[in-house]
Amino acid sequence: MKSSLRSIGDTAARFGLKTNVLRHWEDVGLLKPERDGAGRRRYGDDDLVRIAVILRSKAAGMSLEQIAVLLDDDHGPQRHRVLQEHIAELDRRMEEMRRSRAMTLHAFKCEAHDITRCPHFRAMVTDVLDGSGTWRSMEPSQALP
Template sequence: MKSSLRSIGDTAARFGLETHVLRHWEDKGLLAPARDGADRRLYGDDDLVRIAVIVRSKAAGMTLDQIGVLLADDHGSRRHAVLQEHLADLDRRMEEMRRSRAMAVHAFECEAHDMTRCPGFRATIADVLDGSSTWSAAIAQARP
């Protein structure tokens, strides 16, 4: 089955993007769409897959430089390093989200209507309050 080619406007609309975003990604070397006789960009199925990788990776917090390494054919060891770094970042962010959710659930259920007065929340930051720890140290210690 032959891939049909799409305009930049149609391609951008499929992903909910502005056309300038696709041009920027092309300038960064992430995309290389075909061109017609009038030098208009034409996107095929392979381009759509690359765009989907970029969109998903950006949503997961990756930079365009990191995504460029993922999409390159010649960076095997760098690719693994970027992915390991990204997985560690995802784990850290997921743990932060877990703690934020726990705090929101506690606040919802807490009778102390004011989180700054809540004894349960204050207990979780007692070491920061008494000066025996810093916020960043307390966060690092709570990591699995």
């Protein structure tokens, strides 16, 4: 069964993307859509799978460089290294989420007027205060006013 080919506009719309995103991913080597006689991009089923993998991987925090290794047939050993590093990063992020959840639940239930004065709440951030905790610093664009 032959896959049906889709235009860049239809493909982008299917995933809620702008067409320039698909063009960029092609520029960096993540996508290689077919071209028709007029040179227009035509996306097949395999391209759609690659786009879905890219979107899911980006949502999980992978960079385009990491995704390129994941999708490249020539990077077997490098792929395992990148995936191991990503698994470690996911584990770290999940631990931070677990801590954040516990802290939020405590804050929700705590009767202290100023939550930062609550000894139990303060104990949850001692690793940050003493510099032993790990956390991802916010990018300037994410900083609060």
